[in-house]
Amino acid sequence: MNFIFIKNISIAHILFVLGISAIIALSTFSLFFQSIRLDESQSIWLSVKSFFEILNLTAQDVHVPLYGVILHYWMQLFGADIFVARSLSFLFYVATIPALYILARETANKQVAYVTTLFFALSPFILWYSFEARTYSLLTLMATLSHLFFMRMIRSNAENGKAGFFLSLVVGLYTHYFFLLVVFMQAVYVAVLYIQRLLHDLKETSGSKLQQITRLAALQTNTPEKKISLFRYAKHAFVHHKKLILSYAIAVASAFVLFAPWLIYVVSLGSASNTQPLVPAPSTFNLIQTFVLFMFGFQNQEIQSILVSLWPVSIILLFIVFTKRRKLAFKNIEYFALATFLPVALVFLVSYIKPVFLSRYLIFLAPTMFLLLSWTLLSFSKKIRYTALIGYTAISLSLLTIQITSAQTTVKEDYRGVGAYLSSQTDPSDIIGVSAPFTVYPIEYSYTGNSRIDTIPQWNRFKEGQRIPAFSQTELEKQVENYQKQYDELYVVLSYDQGYEDDIRTYLDSRFQLTSTKSFSNGIIVRSYKMNYNPKISIK
Amino acid sequence: MKSLIPKKIFSGNVNKALLVLNVIMAFVYIGWWFLPGHIGNPSLYAVLFIGEIYHLFMAITFWMTIWPNNKRIRKAPIQPETFYPSVDVYITVAGEPLDIIRQTINAAKNIDYKAKKIYVLNDNLVIKDDNWKDVERLAKELKVNCITRTVAGGAKAGNINHALTKTKGEIVVIFDADMKPYPEFLKRTLPYFVDRKVGFVQTPQYYTNHATNEVSQGSWEQQSLFFGPIMQGKDRWNAAFICGTNVAIRRTALVEVGGMCEDNIAEDFLTSLSIHQNGWKSHYIRDVLSEGLAPEDMLSYYKQQLRWARGSLEVLFGSNPLFKKGLSWGQKMQYLSSGLFYLNGIVVLIDITMPIVFLFFGLEPVSTTTMTFAIFFIPFMFLNLYTLYIASGKDVTFKAISFSQSSWALQLTALFSVLMNQKMTFVVTPKQAQEGNFLFLAYPHLAYIFIAVLATIVGIYNYGLNSSVSTNVAWILFNILLFIPFINASYKWNKLFDTFLPKKLPLASQDNT
Structure with missing residues (x-):
């Protein structure tokens, strides 16, 4: 400096x-x-x-x-x-x-x-x-x-x-x-x-400059001077910028x-x-x-x-x-x-x-x-x-x-806030469902609690070549049914809507009691639902 | 200081491909306007649409003007020794200061050509200037002829026509009293008259005082655009016209059309039209062969522009070139575009009013997203400006564009006076800066700023600061930025500081020096 x-x-x-x-x-x-x-x-x-x-x-x-x-x-x-x-x-x-x-x-x-x-x-x-x-x-x-x-x-x-x-x-x-x-x-x-060089050469179509170019082109291309054609001009322009x-x-x-x-x-x-x-x-x-x-x-x-x-x-x-x-x-x-x-x-x-x-x-x-x-x-x-x-x-x-x-900055994603919130709210009797599935990474990074983190739809990202499955209502119902058997509360983290966020929300709202909802920057929402009224695990 | 004078007025060669691209882009842009889905308020849309059609027409005629036409580009002919026509050099005088007239006479005497006679066309008597006898004495002192009119009429054109009856030279050369010719003027212009069909040869007007202040600078920059690509382009179409001074005219051609036209305030423009109608050829050479003075104050500039605007509009409405016989298609278009140029005022008014109408009343002429419009508009504008830049030899200035766009108020005044058939007298552009406050000439622009600010406040209050409001505010800002050089030139703003700041402050003392 x-x-x-x-x-x-x-x-x-x-x-x-x-x-x-x-x-x-x-x-x-x-x-x-x-x-x-x-x-x-x-x-x-x-x-x-x-x-x-x-x-x-x-x-x-x-x-x-x-x-x-x-x-x-x-x-x-x-x-x-x-x-x-x-x-x-x-x-x-x-x-x-x-x-x-x-x-x-x-x-x-x-x-x-x-x-x-x-x-x-x-x-x-x-x-x-x-x-x-x-x-x-x-x-x-x-x-x-x-x-x-x-x-x-x-x-x-x-x-x-x-x-x-x-x-x-x-x-x-x-x-x-x-x-x-x-x-x-x-x-x-x-x-x-x-092209600029070629046009420049072609523009010089009269007088000594033309002769100079034709002579030069003829020398460079070992061609008789009279036979200089457009192709030769193109070649001459190439020679000019050859290196x-x-x-x-x-x-x-x-x-x-x-x-x-x-x-x-x-x-x-x-x-x-x-x-x-x-x-x-x-x-x-x-x-x-x-x-x-x-x-x-x-x-x-x-x-x-x-x-x-x-x-x-x-x-x-x-x-x-x-x-x-x-x-x-x-x-x-x-x-x-x-x-x-x-x-x-x-x-x-x-x-x-x-x-x-x-x-x-x-x-x-x-x-x-x-x-x-x-x-x-x-x-x-x-x-x-x-x-x-x-x-x-x-x-x-x-x-x-x-x-x-500003918290309103469009690209801000407060997954740290989500992680902290979930860490304070959940225990092993709860399950966290993340949608869209690829948003599991920042939540996993920020979450310090002991609950299982799953994705909706379910995606086994540890299996090589495993693609994120397409959303299906039937699969969602099956997935939630399984949750009901094992967990007391489902915390759904919704962000990066891939076209099925509303389906998930509507299904859960119609079937389960919404116990809490919290919004974070740029549309990240955490909603919790009561899965089971008879706790199966008494670790709390 | 001759080293500072350009030998030629700048202009550049525009590639045909670029012009074709311009046309394509222009039609793509205007095509967008034809899509009915974009109509917002029908009345406003119609008005704006007409404005856009005007822009398109003016753009196309400009591209036509600068279209490279090799047929007309040739070297100046060589004057054979046998060609030695007699020349009358007219110096038109109408109230100019004596020392300026003296300089012009001396310069005319130095013109390198023997068969010339110099005439001072003294109109001071008919304009009731007390020094008319001084002009006669000056002519006598400098041993040139002086023709003093005793009967008024026809302004400058009348003065020239009167002189035509008193002189006999085969070629008539006209200089305003403040235009000092260079010695080579005739050597460079006369050879063109070897061709017996050539009616006149026009040369540029160069202002030696162009760097004096904002007004002279802006005025010169506008002139250089006109005498650069525009006049050269018109020359290609055999449509260069007489610009009142620095011109050599064949007497036969001039007499054939009845002398300089006295019915119109822009006598030179209409006379050229008549000469071309009679089948005469014209030439424009971009060599600077004389030097003069630009208006140094806004009032003089205003009067000059108003006269030109009024004259051209009179031609447009009274002698429309489109319906004139004897003109080629190219000449008709060139004359028409010159006349139509001064309708720009009405189009600028439409353009600058639309954002205000939206902000006050919420009326949108166009129904589209602002970004969609931008996608069509920006490339069109980009190519337009780039082409102008290249055509001017990269010499066009922001100030020139600003002065041109800011002349809307005076162009409207001219239009109104033509439509109302109001009388306007010929006034010679003052050769020295007029003292006074000419801010009133920028009142329309200042009023616009005031109304625009008000509209912005109302718009934000009514609709909030949404994207429609901000786009319209941005257009207003764009207009204001374009007007600033004109407003700046209309008033000595440092006087304000002199008024409000203590005189001992360094700023005040600097201004005083």
């Missing part, structure tokens, strides 16, 4: 340091006090298993294994605790900051680099996943590194950055399947460069060779385990919401819909981008625009065939989005620039505070 010690400390520097300090303070608070969430509990559950079990279960879960494996060894070193697991994600987040700084500095300048990293570091969305025991902060780091090394390759005509690029590809591919989109965007950009295209192709091909064993393994396993929540098809709201989330994080439904509906203000940004402004260098802006916006559009369209549109999967777009945003804001005239920067920073910090402290 050399910039802190420079002789002329400007307001921007002070703001930068203050911003970062505020983030650390707020984030530490977040790190210590947030409840474990569903996804995190799955990560921990998975990572305490053996190396090969991790590979097997991850493959069935339609994920890639790198994060699980790293977390496995990380927890072996430092302990199997949610704090330890989260600190790994935090490390990836911290590592992304200098990587993004270097990327922005090499792309634009120091000023843009400071602001980009500040925006990134301040982003409530980024921070949320920096303290979540999941793969997303690693994915962000790998995408940033990949952009960095890819740009170095582009700018040096593949003289620099090849090794870093190759490594970032391999690690990125093993981090998340969505990293494929980064690779795809880079391929598109290489194609764009090639870059070949280096890129070799790096990508090699990375895929290293990734292939995993794909083969996944295919050899056959069907997936179906342990994921249902992903709904996205709406146009989600499309814009993704970028709003990157900037302003997870807020309650009302704030989020208001933030998204403020989109007309963003048109002013377009006006700023496409009007004359202070000159601020930005190399390869087309790449960053492509890398930020095209994947969203692609995932959105694909989601109409198979819904995969989840904002967290798209987190790897955030670094380039912040780079574009900071460059745009810094292009403003001085007064507007400072107002916009201070305003944005203040809004981000405020929303970050709300995100951390």
Whole structure:
């Protein structure tokens, strides 16, 4: 952090340091006090298993294994605790900051680099996943590194950055399947460069330049000068970018060779385990919401819909981008625009065939989005620039505070609260029924009591390849009948409705006496029912 | 300071593929408007729909204007030695300061061409300016001709027509009194007249004082957009028009249409139309060949814009180019779009009023989720702005767009005066900054802000801060942000600080310097 010690400390520097300090303070608070969430509990559950079990279960879960494996060894070193697991994600987040700084500095300048990293570091969305025991902060780091090394390759005509690029590809591919989109965007950009060159050559269709090109193409392709055709032009354009295209192709091909064993393994396993929540098809709201989330994080439904509906203000940004402004260098802006916006559009369209549109999967777009945003804001005239920067920073910090402290934050899952409540209420004569079944992990993690925990519908997750069964009313009745024979009270934990929550509730309400009900953040409900009036076990 | 002057007005080449993409996206967007399921309040929807159709038409004619048409792009012809037409240089005077007229005369005398005669067209007598004799004396001192009108009529056009009867040059060159030509003016424009079908050659108006203040800057930035991609595009369609000054006109072409049109306040625009109707060709060259002064205060800017708006609307309603014989299809569209441009005021008013109507009365013109609309609107807008940016040679400014959009009030005034057939006199744009408080010119915008704030409060009170309310508030914010440079230019806001802050404060002392 050399910039802190420079002789002329400007307001921007002070703001930068203050911003970062505020983030650390707020984030530490977040790190210590947030409840474990569903996804995190799955990560921990998975990572305490053996190396090969991790590979097997991850493959069935339609994920890639790198994060699980790293977390496995990380927890072996430092302990199997949610704090330890989260600190790994935090490390990836911290590592992304200098990587993004270097990327922005090499792309634009120091000023843009400071602001980009500040925006990134301040982003409530980024921070949320920096303290979540999941793969997303690693994915962000790998995408940033990949952009960095890819740009170095582009700018040096593949003289620099090849090794870093190759490594970032391999690690990125093993981090998340969505990293494929980064690779795809880079391929598109290489194609764009090639087409640009081809069009440039074709445009020079008169005078000495044409002769020069035809002569050059003829020399390079050992063809008589007169026979130069469109194909030869295409070849000439290829020759121009030959080193870059070949280096890129070799790096990508090699990375895929290293990734292939995993794909083969996944295919050899056959069907997936179906342990994921249902992903709904996205709406146009989600499309814009993704970028709003990157900037302003997870807020309650009302704030989020208001933030998204403020989109007309963003048109002013377009006006700023496409009007004359202070000159601020930005190399390869087309790449960053492509890398930020095209994947969203692609995932959105694909989601109409198979819904995969989840904002967290798209987190790897955030670094380039912040780079574009900071460059745009810094292009403003001085007064507007400072107002916009201070305003944005203040809004981000405020929303970050709300995100951390508000119980209404949409992604908050108070399973710790549920666990504590159940621990205080239950004993071995009771049974806990969890629906949806995959939410058993965070409850199991947080629950310290002695009751048996079951899932509705019943799911034997310890049996290899066992998928979550479909809900059936008959099975539910059988399951509850069995409970009646053994237990006094049934505590039903309802969250992540998979379409049958109401059926469970209606059935139990109509058959049994509801003895208590308690709600937790974001729709998690615990309801208890009297199963038996003649206690069978007198342990209480 | 000639090194600061651009040799050419900026403009860029727009790819045909980009323009085609624009058209496709525009039709996708407008197609959305045709879906009946989106109709909210039918009356409001109809009004907004008409506005959108106007936007679409203006966008299409703009893309048509900048469409690369290689047929018209060629190098300037070389003037054969045998081609040496006589040239009358007219310097029109109507109340300008003497020192400015002197500079222009001297610059005209320095024009590198022997067969030229310089005439000062002195209208100071007919406009009852006391210094009309001083102008005559100045002309005598500088050894140029002076034609002083004694009978008023026809404003600047009348002055030129009067001079036409007194002079005989084959080519007539017109300069406003504040437009100093460069020596190469005739060397660069005359070669085009070798083609006997060429009626006139127009060159840009460059403002040397463009960096003086917010008004001159905004005014110049608007001008550079007009004299950049727009006039060059019109030239491709043989539809560049006379802009009152810095123009060389073939006498025959001008006399054939009865001289400069005196019936319209935008005499140059209508005269060009008539010349084109008679089958003459025109040329626009983007080389800066003279320099002048932009309005430096909001009142002068307002009067200039109002005159142009009024003139163009008069042409639209009185001499609609669509029904003029002798014009090509391309020329008709170009003239029509120039006239229609000044109807923008009414469309802007519609656009800025809709959010207020919703917030006050809960009436929605469009029934859809705001996000669905955004998906159609944002790509359309993105391509529009990107194309404008490229077409302007990446030189279009936010201020230029702001001034253009903020002119809705004066455009409405012009429209009203045309519809009511109110008389409007030709007033020369002042060459020096007028002193005074011109904030009143931004009153409509300030009133809008006041009403918008009120509407926001009412809207939130009535419906709560839901997504519909916030989208409408966002549109209001968007409009206000667009108006800010215009409002800022209309008043010296630092005077407020002078008033409210003690004079010894550094801020006040800085302003005073």
